[in-house]
Amino acid sequence: MLELKDVKLSYGNTQVLNGVNLSVKRGDVVSIIGPSGTGKTTLLKCINYLVKPASGTIVFDQIRMDYQRADKAAIQAIRLRTAMVFQQFNVFKNMTVLQNVMDPLVVVQRKSTDEAREIALRELERVGLSDKRDSYPSQLSGGQLQRTGIARALAVRPDVMLFDEPTSSLDPELVGEVLKVIKDVTSSGITSLLVTHEMQFARNISSRIVFMDRGVVAADGSPAEIFDAPSSPRLAQFLQSELAFQ
């Protein structure tokens, strides 16, 4: 349902994506792993056009866009069908938890306030934040902020969820509560892309693992293939360093 072809991007003189190819089928849970600074976040941001790739093509069901001829309607159509969860949460600071989840429904999807409220309350229940719905972001822990971010993303009923290292700016003791929610989301059948450094978690929940290295997809396979029989020395080395770290 989602395909990226030969995506290239550079920030100034540094080439970050060197021709990435990736294809995701409906219902896939794809974890993207790889060394820091290799372009994983950038790749996710290409999908909803938060960054501007220099070239390449994105295909999203019947939507097809060449990045060199970016077109507003296609970008908007893709944005409406994906939802992103950010490493830094990016919860709207001027709104309560409930408003954060409701606002996109009212403003972007033009739902009535009552309907938006109903959906938002259901999603907050799902991530275990019902009691915090009237709190402002400045009053919440990192784990609560990230669960707000996840509820906001789920509420728009996306076809694809994009998780960008959702737990890597959390204190260790808060990681568990967020991973639990993500596991619940991915096991519900929603197509997901997850950038993560949580190797064990990725292995458990993913149908596929993509190893990114130096701006390209360097390996792509089932969790068993990637973790038990790494196809390249760089992948083996990366896995070893991650496991040593954990």
Place this chain on the structure above:
Amino acid sequence: MDVSAMIPELLSALPLTLAITFTAIVVGFCLALVASTLRIRRVPVISNLVDLYVSYARSVPVVLQLFVAFYGLPLLVALFGAADFFSPNVAAMVGLSLYHGGYLSEVMRPAYLAVDRGQHDAADSLGYTFRQKIFRIVGPQAIHIGLPGYGNSIIYLIHNVALVMYIGAADVMATAHLIMERDYNQYQFETYLVLAVIYALMCLIAWLIIRFFELRSPMQAPEATATTQIKHALISNA
């Protein structure tokens, strides 16, 4: 003659003083909005001209800016063949609006840029249009960040209104000088004291209004109501 007789006389100049101030607040705000937008968006040539305007407004002494407005504007309209309609009062309004607008744009632009990039990313990724993003997410946060600086700029403006007497506008300051000359300078100290109280009151009111908006801005749940917080702030200020 009683000292207190001059108070109503001084106050009679207050409406003009306030009119100049309000004009500068309103026109300056609009100018600042346009200037900050153009400087953030970087339109070639136009943005450079706006940069020039902002550095003029911020670096030339305000009293000089008033002289420039007073002597320059008639020349400018003459260039277009229009009759000179610039009274000192109008020149004061134009001069201070230009000053305040330039100064304020350097409050607005940093406030906008201080809003976390991630807030833009989140709104964009959810499909907000640019307008929706500005009005619902980025604007309110920028206002929250910029309000204290805005309060300062208003207070500077009020202080600078006292300079309009140099181009002959009859504000409270100019009126005070007229009174003193007429009364053979016997009540100089008292007159300046009353003047000081008038300025202090104007600043206090401006500060209270801005403080009210600061406390109301929804970045966190209000722990106390705005009015009780203002009361506390006043006490700690006094």
